[in-house]
Amino acid sequence: MASGYLDNLISTFGGAPEGPDPSRLEGLLEMARAEVEQPSDELLGHIQRMKDRVHAAGQERQGHLDARPGELDPHVFSLIEANIEACRTLERSLDGFHADPGAVILEQLEQDARAFLESCDRLSELAHSSQPICPGCGSSGPEPSCPHCEVDRLIPDPEGAERDFEQVQVNEEFMAVFNAYTRVINGQGGLAELMQALQPLEFSLLEAQALLQQAVEQAPEDASLPPLLRTVDTALDGVNRMHAVNENRSTRELNEGWSQVLGGAAGLQKLIPRHE
Secondary structure, three states, X not given: XXXXXXXXXXXXXXXXXXXXXXXXXXXXXXXXXXXXXXXXXXXXXXXXXXXXXXXXXHHXXXXXXXXXXXXXXXXXHHHHHHHHHHHHHHHHHHHHHHHOOOHHHHXXXXXXXXXXXXXXXXXXXXXXXXXXXXOOOOOEOOOOEOOOOOOEOEEOOOOHHHOOOOOOOOOHHHHHHHHHHHHHHOOOOOHHHHHHHHHHHHHHHHHHHHHHHHHHHHOOOOOOHHHHHHHHHHHHHHHHHHHHHHHXXXXXXXXXXXXXXXXXXXXXXXXXXXXX
């Protein structure tokens, strides 16, 4: 669903931090109020671009909904459906103002914009929930595991969709953890699968840590060893953070942990000379 759909709704269409920003609804409406009697070509251009963006957003969200028929929690489904309808209504109002601007259509446009942003707020509340929700169907409840999807409920990470992980070539142990982590995030697998995948990687990192600690003691003058040891330590810290999600149920900690694990893989790749 659920994580990719819910993130960044307000950041895309929310209010401008200062002054009228026509790329955001609040800023665009402020410009429209100032020019309602005699709209400039610039304003009408901004209206058209916003209409195109809202149309694209509605199409994308409808695609998310159509791709998961019958899989979403009914409450979440109704919120998304309402948001899509709000997109369509707002698109019609923007089109109406572009075709025949005036005070009457502006009033309707403002009403429809408020309804759209309110529907985004209701969805955003799920993305910012302090209670665990199912990453597959979006349901919440007292059970740690979703009865419908049979995966672990997790506290969402509102910034999850913004994360841009480094592209790194990794070995099979790192890849197994990545695959299990991705399945958990997408609501396709459980934490038990991830914990199992972490074990071989953790053992390898612990072995590397012990060998590097011994090497540092035996050759303190070798400047290449401490950075390698710090990199392995960072990856192990990430593994421990991912393990802790069994208790804290935090998607943010899961993402941060994987970021550290991947950072460790990238660091090792850069620090260890390649032998062709």
